[in-house]
Amino acid sequence: MAVWLSRSGNVARHLNGKMGSLGILNRSLLSHPEPTHQRNSLPTSPIEQSYRNPAAFLGNSGTLFAVRHFESIQAETHHDSRYDEHENQLLDFPGGKVKFTSDMIFISESPDKRIKCYRVLDDNGRQIPGSSFQPLSKELSLRIYNDMVTLQTMDTIFYEAQRQGRISFYLTSNGEEAINIASAAALAIDDIVLPQYREPGVLLWRGFTLKEFADQCFGNKGDCGKGRQMPIHYGSRKHNYFTVSSPIATQLPQAVGAAYSLKMDKKDACVVTYFGDGATSEGDFHAALNFAAVMEAPVIFICRNNGWAISTSTSEQFRSDGVVVRGQAYGVRSIRVDGNDVIAVYSAVQRAREMAISEHRPILIEALTYRVGHHSTSDDSTKYRAVDEIEHWRSARDPVTRFGKWIELNGWWSNENESELRRNMRKKILHAIQVAEKVEKPLLADLFTDVYDHPPSNLLEQERLLRETIKRHPQDYPPDVPV
């Protein structure tokens, strides 16, 4: 049980100076049932009602006993000025000065209202009147749309290719095309990107070709990754896109480190790192956001909150109001954005970039979206979510269609353009796969290089032994792998 000292001015004034203030035992204030309990509002508890009716209050034996008398009954003005002095008193603790309160009030675990989501286009691709946003030129808009369609088509065809057994694995970005392309469009090539794995669109925007995507998925000689990684683990120094790494959220503290280095170099660039809702449970997420704020690192954290981490829904992942509220907990400026709205994403990322670089601060962007596809080719999401839910998001909430409507409304796009684009894209991608499939696999030497900067003697020895063995037993060695 706890003592609730009535120091609040209103209640004291209710007493008309007759009773002074009393300490009373009260439990109801602690476990306030309504979630709407605000920090600064006065509690509408039985206490206050009792104060209005002192007799009832005194007779309510279960909840009170007077602990202390603080003021004499006579000097009310004296009482008031001492109250004021206490009200303004600042407590000096490590971490800075803080005002105190005698009201024991717990901050609610969930806010009154969820943090609002910034959007510019409505579901039909119409700009919402009065919205603030960064205008996009026709050229830029068409380029964005083109890449969104490319990404969507590439995902469909590569996914099929895995189903046909031509590649071992694939992972789509269905439903997240706007986050991918619009965010990339708002960045500069000097901005370093540390992705999770559902952001190939960023690489596409920066100039990675269909051939390069296909080469990586097939792990052939043309792969700039030398066939080292499983499909979709793209990486390109040239495009400032750091190689995808499977463990979740490890890229977050790495991004902070890279951002710190950029700051030390005084570059006009920032780091952008992407991650999903599930990644926010990892310890690395906590360490990264905390550190970024302390080190004042120019890094943009973009969370693709798509509702699912394989089969774990967000309600099983966390109990906070999504991811955006955590920003303030770490001292990081944050915003919640409609991730399926190209213009909103573009505007938010652009503004975030300005702030990150000029003010040397991290920014957190929570982009709300939906993972339309399965987690990967190793998953069948119909096993844990409703088929009509998936269908709804695939059709009615498709970000590509939505942006398509906007460019159409502007008179920049037509149905003919649409069919032509889709037809050509499909052909190009199918062709890229057919070609990549036939390219030779990487050379044997690539098994041993890059373990270290210079190959150590034991690896040179092992390579020599391997070549000797192959020479002696050629029938045991696959014929289509170059030596």
Next chain:
Amino acid sequence: MLGIIRQKVGSAGFPASIVGQALQRVRPTAFASRNYSTAAKEMTVRDALNSALDEEMSADPKVFLMGEEVGEYQGAYKISKGLLEKYGPERVLDTPITEAGFAGIGVGAAYYGLRPVVEFMTFNFSMQAIDHIINSAAKSNYMSAGQLSVPIVFRGPNGAAAGVGAQHSQCYAAWYGSCPGLKVLAPYSSEDARGLLKAAIRDPDPVVFLENELLYGESFPVSAEALDSSFVLPIGKAKIEREGKDVTITAFSKMVGYALKAADILAKEGISAEIINLRSIRPLDRSTINASVWKTNRLVTVEEGFPQHGVGAEICMSVIEESFGYLDAPVERIAGADVPMPYAANLERMAVPQVEDIVRAAKRACYRSVPMAAAA
């Protein structure tokens, strides 16, 4: 025998007699090491590490230090003393308590092109960051096909100290030594500390640098050459601390001192032991070890860590692969006890190798006493 007393704790709480005994223990090692160097100056391992960090930070502005207590506190073991004052908070970063966090941040900075030196208060805490060390640092150059190199150094005290219990005493040489993509170093003397740390910082690959808390306060003679700022030791080369012809004893870190003492005792009994200070766990200097075995035909491996899958197991296999015909006796392996490190001083003493264990193993290898298997 208590082992070397910790510098930090001093003699608080210990009776004077034990302190005196402990200090006497320190001296023989210093004497033994004077045999092989034309020494002018003496330097503690702590000062050796500090000077190496100082010189490398001075020479290359991309080198920076990061870890808990490395700045204002001057380093948990005072290794980074004076560095914050000299280089400022941008190059000596006090981090929040998150090994995973600052190891990841270090890797990110290294991806960008800086050369971080990340300190773990002890390598026991590196387990909280081991994903970043292995999956982010060790494998990145390979997985990115050479596009992401990680010129990072992870350093800190490793292995048993004195009376710190199970979670502060584990040796990680075998764990990190098994991972391709990493280089793993274990210095013994001050010269080792200086030369190897400078080499590690200059190396383009990720390096795990295993120091030893009890060695920090120990003094060793250093040659004028070693004091020069351009002094580096080659990574992957072991050092023959003492030449011999009857039995080869390999050791690293603190155990080198014990092995040298064992060699003195063995010499009195007419056994000439060759002591190899491994210096480098990965890459392991197999040629030096095997060449020594060709000469002596007998091998004893010494390490402080757990026996199963230890460094000694790898050395034994390497010798069997290359020099089986040269062995005149089974390889003897001396390691720590297969238990989490106990705290009580008497139990702790029994859980780590002592000089007598090394002497007995060498004698067994020389058929001066019954082999372990036969005695069972």
